[in-house]
Amino acid sequence: MPENDWIQELLSSDKGALSDKQVKILEAATEIFAERGYAATSTNEIARRAGVAEGTIFRHYKTKKDLLLSIVTPTMIKFVAPHFAKSFAKDVFNEDYVSYTDFVRKLAFNRFDFAKKNQQILKIFLQEIAFHEELRTPFKAIFTEHILNKFKAVVEKFQQNGEIVSMPPESVMRLTVTNVIGLVLARFLFLPEADWDDEAELERTVDFIVKGLSK
Amino acid sequence: MPENDWIQELLSSDKGALSDKQVKILEAATEIFAERGYAATSTNEIARRAGVAEGTIFRHYKTKKDLLLSIVTPTMIKFVAPHFAKSFAKDVFNEDYVSYTDFVRKLAFNRFDFAKKNQQILKIFLQEIAFHEELRTPFKAIFTEHILNKFKAVVEKFQQNGEIVSMPPESVMRLTVTNVIGLVLARFLFLPEADWDDEAELERTVDFIVKGLSK
Amino acid sequence: MPENDWIQELLSSDKGALSDKQVKILEAATEIFAERGYAATSTNEIARRAGVAEGTIFRHYKTKKDLLLSIVTPTMIKFVAPHFAKSFAKDVFNEDYVSYTDFVRKLAFNRFDFAKKNQQILKIFLQEIAFHEELRTPFKAIFTEHILNKFKAVVEKFQQNGEIVSMPPESVMRLTVTNVIGLVLARFLFLPEADWDDEAELERTVDFIVKGLSK
Amino acid sequence: MPENDWIQELLSSDKGALSDKQVKILEAATEIFAERGYAATSTNEIARRAGVAEGTIFRHYKTKKDLLLSIVTPTMIKFVAPHFAKSFAKDVFNEDYVSYTDFVRKLAFNRFDFAKKNQQILKIFLQEIAFHEELRTPFKAIFTEHILNKFKAVVEKFQQNGEIVSMPPESVMRLTVTNVIGLVLARFLFLPEADWDDEAELERTVDFIVKGLSK
DNA sequence: GATGAATGAGTTTTCATTCAT
DNA sequence: CATGAATGAAAACTCATTCAT
Numbered sequence: 090m091p092e093n094d095w096i097q098e099l100l101s102s103d104k105g106a107l108s109d110k111q112v113k114i115l116e117a118a119t120e121i122f123a124e125r126g127y128a129a130t131s132t133n134e135i136a137r138r139a140g141v142a143e144g145t146i147f148r149h150y151k152t153k154k155d156l157l158l159s160i161v162t163p164t165m166i167k168f169v170a171p172h173f174a175k176s177f178a179k180d181v182f183n184e185d186y187v188s189y190t191d192f193v194r195k196l197a198f199n200r201f202d203f204a205k206k207n208q209q210i211l212k213i214f215l216q217e218i219a220f221h222e223e224l225r226t227p228f229k230a231i232f233t234e235h236i237l238n239k240f241k242a243v244v245e246k247f248q249q250n251g252e253i254v255s256m257p258p259e260s261v262m263r264l265t266v267t268n269v270i271g272l273v274l275a276r277f278l279f280l281p282e283a284d285w286d287d288e289a290e291l292e293r294t295v296d297f298i299v300k301g302l303s304k
Numbered sequence: 305m306p307e308n309d310w311i312q313e314l315l316s317s318d319k320g321a322l323s324d325k326q327v328k329i330l331e332a333a334t335e336i337f338a339e340r341g342y343a344a345t346s347t348n349e350i351a352r353r354a355g356v357a358e359g360t361i362f363r364h365y366k367t368k369k370d371l372l373l374s375i376v377t378p379t380m381i382k383f384v385a386p387h388f389a390k391s392f393a394k395d396v397f398n399e400d401y402v403s404y405t406d407f408v409r410k411l412a413f414n415r416f417d418f419a420k421k422n423q424q425i426l427k428i429f430l431q432e433i434a435f436h437e438e439l440r441t442p443f444k445a446i447f448t449e450h451i452l453n454k455f456k457a458v459v460e461k462f463q464q465n466g467e468i469v470s471m472p473p474e475s476v477m478r479l480t481v482t483n484v485i486g487l488v489l490a491r492f493l494f495l496p497e498a499d500w501d502d503e504a505e506l507e508r509t510v511d512f513i514v515k516g517l518s519k
Numbered sequence: 520m521p522e523n524d525w526i527q528e529l530l531s532s533d534k535g536a537l538s539d540k541q542v543k544i545l546e547a548a549t550e551i552f553a554e555r556g557y558a559a560t561s562t563n564e565i566a567r568r569a570g571v572a573e574g575t576i577f578r579h580y581k582t583k584k585d586l587l588l589s590i591v592t593p594t595m596i597k598f599v600a601p602h603f604a605k606s607f608a609k610d611v612f613n614e615d616y617v618s619y620t621d622f623v624r625k626l627a628f629n630r631f632d633f634a635k636k637n638q639q640i641l642k643i644f645l646q647e648i649a650f651h652e653e654l655r656t657p658f659k660a661i662f663t664e665h666i667l668n669k670f671k672a673v674v675e676k677f678q679q680n681g682e683i684v685s686m687p688p689e690s691v692m693r694l695t696v697t698n699v700i701g702l703v704l705a706r707f708l709f710l711p712e713a714d715w716d717d718e719a720e721l722e723r724t725v726d727f728i729v730k731g732l733s734k
Numbered sequence: 735m736p737e738n739d740w741i742q743e744l745l746s747s748d749k750g751a752l753s754d755k756q757v758k759i760l761e762a763a764t765e766i767f768a769e770r771g772y773a774a775t776s777t778n779e780i781a782r783r784a785g786v787a788e789g790t791i792f793r794h795y796k797t798k799k800d801l802l803l804s805i806v807t808p809t810m811i812k813f814v815a816p817h818f819a820k821s822f823a824k825d826v827f828n829e830d831y832v833s834y835t836d837f838v839r840k841l842a843f844n845r846f847d848f849a850k851k852n853q854q855i856l857k858i859f860l861q862e863i864a865f866h867e868e869l870r871t872p873f874k875a876i877f878t879e880h881i882l883n884k885f886k887a888v889v890e891k892f893q894q895n896g897e898i899v900s901m902p903p904e905s906v907m908r909l910t911v912t913n914v915i916g917l918v919l920a921r922f923l924f925l926p927e928a929d930w931d932d933e934a935e936l937e938r939t940v941d942f943i944v945k946g947l948s949k
Numbered sequence: 950g951a952t953g954a955a956t957g958a959g960t961t962t963t964c965a966t967t968c969a970t
Numbered sequence: 971c972a973t974g975a976a977t978g979a980a981a982a983c984t985c986a987t988t989c990a991t
Contacts, residue, residue, distance in 0.1 A: 110972080126435050128343035132965060142973040147966060216431065219493075220341050256508055263490055264483065264512050271482030278434075293471055297479050301516025323954075347982060357956045362983060364954095540951080556865050558773035562986060572952040577987060646861065649923075650771050686938055694942050697916030698909065705908055708864075723901055727909050731946025753975075777961060787977045792962060794975095 111149050113139040123209040127157050127217050164210045189247040190299045197269050197295050204273040253302040268298050326364050328354040338424040342432050379425045404462040405514045412484050412510050419488040468517040483513050541579050543569040553639040557647050594640045619677040620729045627699050627725050634703040683732040698728050756794050758784040768854040772862050809855045834892040835944045842914050842940050849918040898947040913943050
């Protein structure tokens with residue numbers, strides 16, 4: 090079940106003190122939130138699928154929303170925060186790239202892999218960020234602090250050395266990110282049943298971005 | 305309120321027999337569905353914002369889901385079906401284009417404009433299509449029948465005449481669509497507050513797509 | 520539609536001023552009350568089956584209960600009150616009988632015929648008399664005044680002349696009535712689908728009563 | 735409260751795991767269903783009379799109809815199914831009778847006693863069987879399987895030995911049953927206030943049936 | 950008279966949350 | 971710690987009745 094990879098990571102992370110029941114609750118909630126959406130999911134159903142009593146959920150999570158945040162927030166942070174050794178930010182931004190191509194390839198493959206392992210949570214995140222301030226605010230903060238400026242620096246570096254076209258760095262970033270996310274969503278959300286050659290499609294997408302931004 | 309443009313069109317369309325209260329219900333429901341999501345919206349709140357009794361909603365729409373479908377379906381159809389004279393399909397696909405650039409520009413400006421006028425409904429649609437079979441099935445059917453093959457034909461034509469690169473037409477379509485939708489979402493959903501130069505950003509996006517796909 | 524015979528009679532009776540729509544409402548209500556019961560029937564459904572607007576019902580009948588009473592009361596009265604020329608009371612009680620057999624035969628055939636023509640209303644009556652004081656009180660009054668004493672007199676007459684057994688007249692009446700009603704209910708309510716020889720079964724029932732009560 | 739005898743039996747039966755509140759709900763529902771009829775009873779009122787929250791009802795019974803069936807079905811089954819040691823079927827049909835008189839007496843006293851102890855439920859049953867397929871179908875099945883043929887065998891035996899008259903056994907059964915039920919209904923439903931000498935009335939009824947059917 | 954849209958009180962049912970065991 | 975019965979507030983939906991047209 091690669092969609093629940095995050096739980097393994099949670100378990101092996103420092104907080105690690107998750108009881109057996111707690112893990113089952115998180116797994117069940119993740120599944121059903123992804124299937125039906127947060128608001129349409131009842132705690133009763135989560136309890137049943139997790140094989141625990143309804144009261145047990147509230148022993149570990151004060152409210153249903155607490156449960157949602159407990160599922161989504163760590164992944165959201167892991168998506169960005171640099172103190173996770175193998176994280177995106179470290180991998181992608183804290184290295185020196187010889188070319189924008191290099192950078193985009195790393196970015197795309199890295200995030201594609203991450204999405205593959207966290208499909209359900211990412212789906213929940215995408216659905217719910219629109220409706221929960223508690224998700225939106227920290228996400229914006231983390232994103233701005235850890236990603237935005239580093240990304241911008243990378244873009245400006247390769248604009249200055251002439252590899253990529255002169256336009257507002259925000260536009261470059263938007264176009265780059267759009268295509269990575271677009272691939273991920275098409276692959277895992279919209280057309281998961283289709284017959285994908287992941288490697289080839291990733292390469293095509295990277296080539297497309299780079300050529301589109303080339304001078 | 306350009307987000308509710310669709311109601312004007314509904315009113316002027318053949319079905320047109322919408323009572324005053326019915327319009328208010330549709331407007332209120334659209335607003336709140338977009339704000340909080342379908343499942344988190346109560347009919348009581350819709351009634352209050354619409355200024356009608358709760359029972360009135362159910363006189364016009366058998367169930368809450370019926371109300372959702374009544375809001376989303378017409379827009380979904382209008383998005384595609386060719387018998388609406390000025391529709392997307394007619395505009396974009398039933399013409400001859402001298403270049404893929406031409407086609408992409410038309411597509412991007414046309415859909416950008418449509419999205420601008422139908423922000424709320426499109427947001428609702430994007431949120432809810434994941435959870436309602438009643439939305440997914442007809443959408444797939446309409447999309448497949450009215451868009452897919454025509455789009456593919458356009459792509460293959462310009463692949464044959466050498467304007468765009470040789471790769472699976474599905475990939476070309478995906479990359480093209482991703483960037484149009486990506487722009488629309490960034491503009492109206494994720495960063496509506498930012499300082500956008502719509503014209504310029506559209507042009508940049510079109511150029512990017514075309515250059516990225518050029519041979 | 521012999522079950523709605525009563526409406527014909529209503530029409531031809533003195534009140535006779537029933538509009539076309541009114542008749543349709545009475546017919547529809549009778550049907551649905553008999554099918555689902557009074558409490559489980561909505562005025563909306565009555566209106567639809569009658570082919571009139573819901574408001575029209577309330578133009579003719581102040582409340583839903585009014586409609587019920589309008590359907591059930593005349594039949595209930597007709598069942599007993601002597602001023603309807605051809606009524607039960609006249610037929611059965613105001614004549615001289617040469618034997619109890621004679622009397623029971625008349626009673627049984629007469630009421631069987633009446634039930635056959637008023638199945639639906641009788642069903643409604645039986646169901647609803649348990650729950651509506653407005654039905655129970657007048658029924659008791661009419662029954663006591665017009666039936667009870669006359670019936671008792673008949674019984675006592677044939678007890679005195681030795682045709683039937685000595686026991687409390689109330690018991691004789693109960694046993695007699697039970698068997699007439701029992702036949703009617705079995706025939707029209709419980710086992711209407713069975714293969715009945717009405718004539719023979721009536722005769723059997725009459726014989727049974729008379730023999731059971733003989734000295 | 736002899737009308738609720740069934741609950742005692744339910745409690746002492748194998749399922750016995752009825753919580754305190756559950757018993758109160760069943761008692762309250764039985765009372766009000768009998769008073770006003772199923773359709774005219776609100777779950778809110780049941781909850782109030784039972785002294786529980788409305789939600790509690792639905793924790794134990796998925797729907798209001800479920801509650802009805804939970805009340806009526808066990809009694810209905812107990813009325814017939816032979817595996818209840820002291821049940822009607824065992825008592826009445828599985829013994830050898832020396833005469834039809836013997837049989838009718840046993841039947842009448844036995845069912846009279848049962849009715850006395852289950853007045854409310856039997857009233858609900860009689861009212862609602864007309865409107866609920868879920869009640870009608872199992873009742874017919876149970877009745878046909880456990881009663882009909884055994885009863886018929888008894889009748890035919892005494893027709894052959896000449897104690898009772900030659901007529902279709904169905905008619906004999908109808909006349910017999912009619913008078914037992916007729917007595918029960920008169921006694922407990924129609925005229926419970928009257929001054930009854932139960933013993934005497936039962937004897938009269940038995941004598942009447944037997945004499946009426948004698949050769 | 951007839952209509953049917955509108956009402957609002959009421960109905961059944963759901964659900965997050967609590968708490969005694 | 972875990973349970974699951976109980977809660978009560980709120981949800982979706984129904985319905986008899988009214989009233990402007």
